[in-house]
Each structure stands twice: as structure tokens, then as C-alpha cells.
Amino acid sequence: MTALPAKEQFDVIVVGAGPAGSAAALLSARAGLKVLLLERGEYPGAKNVSGAVFYGSAILNQLIPNWWEQAPVERYICRRDIAFMSPTTAVALDFRCAGSGYATAPYNGFSVLRPKFDRWLAAQAEAAGAFLLTSAVVDDVLWDDGRVVGVRVRREQGEIYGKVVIACDGVNSFLAKKAGLQREFHAHELSLGVKEVIGLDPAIIQDRFHLTGNEGIAFEYLGAITEDVHGGAFLYTNRDSLSLGVIGQVSSLVERRKRPYELLERFKAHPAVAPLVRGGKLREYSAHLIPESGWAMQPKLYTDGLLVAGDAAGFCLAAGLYLEGMNYAIQSGLAAAETAIAACRRGNFSARSLAVYRKHLKQRHVSTDFRAYRHAPSFVNGPRLQNLYPEMIARSMEQIFRVDGAPKRKILPLAYRMVRQSEIRPGQLLRDAYQVARAYLW
Amino acid sequence: MVMTTHEEKMRTVRFRVAATPHIVVNSEICRNECSVHACVYVCPANLFVPLDDGGILFNYEQCFECGTCYIACNQENAIRWSYPDGGYGVTFRES
Ligand SMILES: Cc1cc2nc3c(=O)[nH]c(=O)nc-3n(C[C@H](O)[C@H](O)[C@H](O)COP(=O)(O)OP(=O)(O)OC[C@H]3O[C@@H](n4cnc5c(N)ncnc54)[C@H](O)[C@@H]3O)c2cc1C
Ligand code: SF4
């Protein structure tokens, strides 16, 4: 265990060395501030789970030019599929971008493994001058006269003082609650992701997914894959492994009495998925929560002496087409650092002084994105869009392509019958179409 | 093998077990006040074992520290939840 720095005051104390925390520590340290980065894991990333495709390459490139040449990245994504599933069939939207800007510097997205990636990013913060302390759980914030003046680490003489605390402690953020900024969550606002990393020979990965060199794919699945649990599934390629997982809303797992790891097995056994994972060997199983409700679960973002960033602030866009949290974590971590730097210059750490955080979040398109997509989560993460319609699409295809001697039906009567069988009223269908459009189109 | 049992999955995860539990379940509340037993289904580590008397047997040692049980449980004070001491608990290597 490293010794705590003696009774000295830091300019910035960052809690949590995920992407939000390491980005905040890096930028603050570069501005010449005295920065402490606290992480409860044995090393940064030891507690962290993502899919994971990192879509923040261009953002990171501004901080660390050509970062991917030195970072532990797996593959750059040159193909994205969204598949709609029935229990036995799948219809996919297949976006191929190997010959586009997606596949040239600074790249659109990379698959990464969090224990490696997070460790590397935290090391960049250290190289910039931040002091990283691992195996350090923060249990509380320290108060003086109504303002946050530091944190309490669980160990003897664990009080550490700082001018600004940046809480980047993830989805279960105890700090945001201790600081009075966040309420307790409801089970419908969070989803549980269970994941496996499955080892597979790189040559087989390339063959199976039609990839050359370090190209990679990101597949997303909706529909019957999670049975009647609201959620979806994903499958990504790494260098010599696959990352795949199932995501299910906590409240609907409870209601349907479904065990998440059984859904995972079901996913791997689906006829459209089984050939992709065949011959692989399980390397690691993991689980983590996702804040799915975006805008609706965002806390108050700052108080006297404290800012909240990343998942702790609900900055995770999890809505059907998108599962992006690491990029927003970095953007909001940077915005928090910019706020802390300005506050240090002014020597004023009051909530009023920290209110420019909002402006920085806007400039970095964080708050604007979450505002734009504020209608998406509550609707998209619901039963009809995640389960029913995707399955109907797959089932329609089954019928459209079927040749069995029966008279061919045209598509419209087929679709009409499908809707009637599903007990969805036509009015509902129209309202849903409007909601989808409102969520994604304008 | 690609298809795995839950036990096989858990064997791939590294845990550094702390001496004291970071999660404590009050089985009295489970027995007397809870009919849902949500924790039994949602826990990805399958750590909540229902007992014949309606109570719950819980062991913290192979916990992912994900928070799902705490979110899913609808009985106040049935679960006392915190993180293990620094450096202890689950330590992912690949995820
Ligand atoms: C299954 C799954 C798949 C996902 N897929 C993707 C994806 O493909 N792409 C994507 O962009 N996003 C994805 N996400 C979302 C993404 O993982 C998160 O949005 C992102 O990790 C948030 O970063 P963060 O730094 O805010 O929090 P975290 O990464 O959770 O980091 C928080 C850190 O704080 C530490 N910590 C917490 N409490 C304390 C404490 N009290 N004291 C000290 N340290 C503490 C933790 O150990 C951790 O290191 C996925 C999430 C899941 C669960
Ligand atoms: S859901 Fe809560 S109260 Fe019910 S059995 Fe589980 S821990 Fe006990």
C-alpha cells in the first residue's frame, strides 16, 4: 500500500480512475495543478466493464496525438450491424465502412479491454503529473461550513483535503449521493450487462468476419434475444478474442424472473450467433450496471467544492442504436477539469464559480447530446421497440422469403396480419412511429 | 467450450477475498417481509440462495460489486451494501 501524501492540500482530487476520472486528472495536471487521482481497484480498470467499443478516438486524439499507436487498442471498427431477432432467425442492417474515414486516422471507434485501456489512460494522467493512488476506497466527502473540502479514504488518517473534488466514481456514485446531489435510483432506470470474453484465434476471427489486419466489427442485437426482458445484446471483435454480452433492464429481469447468465447462454446458442462464437474458449465472465435513463437520472452536477462527471452524472447514452458511455465520460471529465482549472485561477470554489461547468459541458456537446436524445431512453428501452417490433421484422422476413407451395402473400397484407396477431392497435403503431422519429430524427 | 455453466463462468473470474463482508443481508426481513426474492434472479454471480424457511443465505466472496441486488431489492434495510476495502474484491483482467 502506498503511503498517503502527508497533510497537504491538493488543488484537485479526482475520485475514480475510469475514463472520466483519468481524463479529468490528465487535463488538470497539464494545467500545472496539484492533482490526486484515487481508485479503489488494485489497478485502474480492475472493476470496470464495457462492451467495449470506444468511440472517443477523435476526442482523445486532441489530447494525445495518435494515441492508438501507443495505447492497448484491440481493433478499429469497420463494420456495424444491427440485427432484429426472432427466436430462430435474424434480419440485419449491415453498415460497412472499411473503405471510408471510419477506417483511417483518427478512426471512428476501437474495441478495447477496460482493464488494459483504463490502466493506460491513468498512466497518461500520471505522466502529466497527477498522483495516482490505487487500492483506495473513498467513503465520504469532508465538509466545512457547508462546502466540500476533501474526501475520506477508508484507512487510518484517511482525510485528504482539496480545493475541488471531481466525483467520477461511476454508476453507483456514492459521492454524488453523499454530496446531496443524487437521489436513489429505480430498477427501471438501470440495466445490468453480463459479458464474456471468449478467446479465438486471430486467423479465425479474420476469416469468420471477413476482416483484414486490425479491422474489427461491432454487432448489436434486438428482439427475441432477451426473451421478454427489455434489453439487447452485443458482439465485438478483439485481437484474439470476442467480447459479447446481454443487457437487461433490472426491473424487467425481476418481473420476468430471468437470470441474466441464462439469457447470455441463450444468446450464444441462437442460430445466427452460434457460428460466430464456435470453437471459442471462455476467458472471463463479468457484470456491471449501466445508467440507461440519461437525462432523467442526471443529478445536480455541482455544489460548493464538488463536480460530478461520467456515469456518476448519468452521461451514458444507452438508447437502441447507441451504447456510448466512455466517450461522454472523457468529454465530461475534461469539462470538469476545465471548470476546476478556471476556479483555481479565480481562487473561488463556490457553486456559483463552478456553474461554468454547464457551459463547458455544452461546448463539448455533452449536455446538448443528452438533451437532444432525452426522449429516446424511456421509449426505446421499452418492450415494443426492444422486443416486439424487432421480432416482428424478423418474423415478417421469415414469411416473405418462405416458399412452401402456399400462395405468396404481398408484404402489406402480411404486415397487417402480423400487427393484428400481435395485439398492437394501429393507433399505437402510429404513435410509436412518431416516437421513434422524435427520438432519432429531429 | 463456448457454452458454459454458471460455475464454469465464475471460475474464470479473479477475486481477492476481504476478511469482512462488504454486503450484509438481513435474512429476517427476507423471510418475513419479502415475497418477490428479486435478488435470487438478478444477481449475476448467483450469490443469493433461497432457504426453505423463506430466508436468504448470502455469501459475499464472489461478488462483482455491481449493485444490482441493492437496486432490485424493494425492502428497506434488507441489504447493507458498500464496496470492499481498497484492492480487495473482484479484479477483472480482460473485460
Ligand atoms: C456491459 C456494458 C457494455 C458497455 N458498452 C459500452 C461500449 O461499447 N462503449 C461505450 O462507450 N460505453 C459502453 N458502456 C458504458 C461505459 O462502460 C460507461 O459509460 C463508462 O465506463 C463510464 O466511465 P466512468 O469513468 O464515468 O465510470 P467507470 O468506468 O465506472 O469508472 C468509475 C471508477 O471509479 C472507481 N470508484 C468507484 N467508487 C469509488 C470509490 N468510492 N472510491 C474510489 N474509487 C471508486 C471504480 O473502481 C472505477 O474505476 C458499457 C457498459 C456496460 C456495463
Ligand atoms: S429482494 Fe431483498 S428482501 Fe427480498 S429476499 Fe432479496 S434481499 Fe431479501
Ligand code: SF4
Ligand atoms: S453486487 Fe452484484 S454480484 Fe454482488 S451480490 Fe449484488 S447483484 Fe450479486
